[in-house]
Amino acid sequence: MDSTTQIFWLFTLAIPVACIAWTVTHEEVFREPREICIKRSQYGKTILKRKFFYLFTCEYCFSHYVTLFFIFLTEFKLLLEDWRGYLIAGFALVFVANAYMSLFALLRQSIKKEKTEIEVLEKKVEK
Template identity: 70%
Template sequence: MNLSTQIIWLFVLALPIACVAWTVTHEEVFREPREYCKEKSKRCKTLLQRKFFYLFTCEYCFSHYVTIVFLVLTGYKLLLVDWRGYIIAGFALVWMANGYMSLFAWLRQGIVKEKTEIVKLQKEAEEKLL
């Protein structure tokens, strides 16, 4: 695989990694398991148990494990064709996926802010009419 193809793979493969990591760590569909893991990450007796449960509450941490799964599924390597290519690809994919998640969070925050402002303006307009 040539370098330009590897770079395209990097940008494309980071998208589903970001999607899975964000969904598990933020979206309503996984709220109950996430809250359980959050509580266990605070209450478990051993460090290993606390860290294990914490992985499911942090998108950055969880994205490392999602990346490993995608590397196994795709065999994607970056720059080098041996085992070192997996390591480079892993860290590059985590970085890209977290960039996508940060961008998504920023856009989402802007959308929520706009919706809130619209509701406020609508209420003000209704009050003026009354």
């Protein structure tokens, strides 16, 4: 696979990794399981149990596991054709997916701020 195709795959595979990691760790659809994981990550009896449940509450941590799934699914390698290509691809995918999630978080924050400002202006106009 040539380098242009690899870069295309890298930026494309990072999209579902980011979407899944964000949805599980932030969106309402997974709120109840996430709240259970938060409690178990804080009050688990062993450090292993606390860290295991923490993985489902942190988008960065969870994105590593989603990345492993997609690398296994697609057999995507980056730069090298042996096991090192999987390793490089894994960390590169996590990096790009987390960049996507950061951009998405900033976009959502900006939209929320604009909505709040609009509501304040509308209330002023009503008065």
